[in-house]
Amino acid sequence: KILKSIHKSAENNKISILNSVYNRTDLTNVTASITRHVGRNLHLKNQHPINNIRKIIEKSLDSTTVKPFVKYNDFTPVVTIKQNFDDLGFPKDHPGRSKSDTYYIDDEHLLRTHTSAHEIECFQKMKELDNNGYLISADVYRRDEIDKSHYPVFHQMEGSKTWARENKKNFEEINEEIANMKKQLDQFENLTISDIDYTHEPNSVNCKQNHMNDEETSLLISHMKRSLELVVANLFIQRYSNKSVNGPNETPEIKMRWIEAYFPWTQPSFEIEVFFNGEWLEICGCGLVRELAYKNSGFTAESQMGWAFGIGLDRMAMLLYDIPDIRLLWSEDDRFLNQFKNNEGIFKFKPFSNHAVMSRDVSFWLNNPVHLNDFMELVREELGDMVESCSLVDEFVHKKTGRKSQCFRINYQHLDRNLTNEEVNDLHSGIELKLVKQFGAEIRN
Numbered sequence: 001k002i003l004k005s006i007h008k009s010a011e012n013n014k015i016s017i018l019n020s021v022y023n024r025t026d027l028t029n030v031t032a033s034i035t036r037h038v039g040r041n042l043h044l045k046n047q048h049p050i051n052n053i054r055k056i057i058e059k060s061l062d063s064t065t066v067k068p069f070v071k072y073n074d075f076t077p078v079v080t081i082k083q084n085f086d087d088l089g090f091p092k093d094h095p096g097r098s099k100s101d102t103y104y105i106d107d108e109h110l111l112r113t114h115t116s117a118h119e120i121e122c123f124q125k126m127k128e129l130d131n132n133g134y135l136i137s138a139d140v141y142r143r144d145e146i147d148k149s150h151y152p153v154f155h156q157m158e159g160s161k162t163w164a165r166e167n168k169k170n171f172e173e174i175n176e177e178i179a180n181m182k183k184q185l186d187q188f189e190n191l192t193i194s195d196i197d198y199t200h201e202p203n204s205v206n207c208k209q210n211h212m213n214d215e216e217t218s219l220l221i222s223h224m225k226r227s228l229e230l231v232v233a234n235l236f237i238q239r240y241s242n243k244s245v246n247g248p249n250e251t252p253e254i255k256m257r258w259i260e261a262y263f264p265w266t267q268p269s270f271e272i273e274v275f276f277n278g279e280w281l282e283i284c285g286c287g288l289v290r291e292l293a294y295k296n297s298g299f300t301a302e303s304q305m306g307w308a309f310g311i312g313l314d315r316m317a318m319l320l321y322d323i324p325d326i327r328l329l330w331s332e333d334d335r336f337l338n339q340f341k342n343n344e345g346i347f348k349f350k351p352f353s354n355h356a357v358m359s360r361d362v363s364f365w366l367n368n369p370v371h372l373n374d375f376m377e378l379v380r381e382e383l384g385d386m387v388e389s390c391s392l393v394d395e396f397v398h399k400k401t402g403r404k405s406q407c408f409r410i411n412y413q414h415l416d417r418n419l420t421n422e423e424v425n426d427l428h429s430g431i432e433l434k435l436v437k438q439f440g441a442e443i444r445n
């Protein structure tokens with residue numbers, strides 16, 4: 001019996017992901033409900049909406065340039081802290097690094113939180129390949145809340161283009177490509193883009209980089225913006241030209257706008273937003289690659305100039321196909337998958353069921369604070385995809401004891417069938433037990 005328990009605890013101290021085994025440390029917070037998603041690769045799954053979006057974006061970007069972008073679509077999701085954060089210039093106290101936001105495997109490894117984790121290695125490969133553009137698509141992992149548009153695993157596409165600064169020929173090429181893209185953009189009727197003036201005081205957060213002059217900076221910003229405007233236009237035009245989406249006489253306007261942003265490895269940085277169903281949605285971050293990133297890739301100081309972007313594929317898929325719940329993207333149900341058979345275009349998804357949502361609240365006293373994302377993780381671990389959403393509905397501190405009380409509402413819903421009252425009650429008791437065990441919570445009745 002003792003031997004058995006020793007064996008079990010030794011196993012519990014290890015995590016295995018993609019044929020590698022890691023020893024748990026104090027930093028480890030990745031769970032089985034997360035590692036189960038590794039290897040699903042929805043961005044490469046034939047006739048899947050995420051794969052369709054990836055291909056449309058790849059095609060759009062390849063149309064802007066003579067040499068097609070090099071595609072990297074199967075990088076492992078296990079990366080080092082150095083790759084995901086350090087090499088990209090993330091400050092040591094950046095919130096993205098915290099255990100509440102990121103899935104750590106051990107003291108050195110984590111599940112990448114973005115495709116930018118591969119930027120440095122791609123810059124390095126670029127030198128050997130004699131190609132100045134690449135695209136990466138991959139699964140990424142973030143600890144987050146639970147609702148219809150958030151899932152701890154999603155997919156991003158990253159891309160970048162780089163030129164040597166001293167080669168005058170490159171400037172001709174860039175100008176030609178910009179002119180070509182403008183021509184393509186002009187062909188879209190019903191496209192409105194609102195740009196922002198880029199006139200920044202030196203040394204402001206989003207000013208140009210020191211080693212690049214004004215001409216280089218504005219040329220590259222223009223090349224980047226036109227490339228990404230084309231990507232967005234090519235995605236939305238497919239949706240809007242589909243008569244199943246709109247009435248036969250309607251051609252809605254594609255409206256996008258540029259705003260300023262911040263990323264540690266780009267400067268200046270921007271985001272593109274699209275006006276959709278009455279609101280502005282942020283869909284893509286980008287910027288001019290910082291000198292620091294090229295230097296970390298082994299380039300001579302000040303020799304390179306380029307841009308990079310990252311776009312979320314799941315959110316684009318949900319928007320463009322009208323997919324109402326992000327969990328559906330992971331469904332193996334024929335009623336989901338069959339709608340995408342033999343049609344790689346964009347069309348309106350027909351929801352096939354709306355199984356009952358059953359709500360249960362849980363209230364408890366806590367002696368120590370628990371991060372919201374830790375609560376979400378416990379719920380995910382217990383319920384998997386049987387939770388539609390989960391939120392904190394009430395919170396207060398007892399005046400005398402100083403103890404905190406929290407109340408969470410869990411909305412139970414199975415994607416494929418109705419849950420019974422009994423099932424939900426059992427699941428909910430399971431959550432209560434775990435709260436007591438993991439967080440030392442005291443359930444209030």
Ligand code: FA5
Pocket residue numbers: 113114115116142144149150151154156158263266282283284285286287308309310311312313314315
């Ligand atoms: C990034 O991840 C940067 N790596 C993007 C980048 C690349 C900037 C290269 C500059 C240069 P951000 O966290 O904003 O940035 O995510 C980028 C996109 O991923 C978002 O615009 C959004 O479309 C998508 N995204 C982010 N979080 C989620 C989420 N929880 N669920 C679904 N999609 C998400």
Ligand code: MG
Pocket residue numbers: 282285
């Ligand atoms: Mg963002």
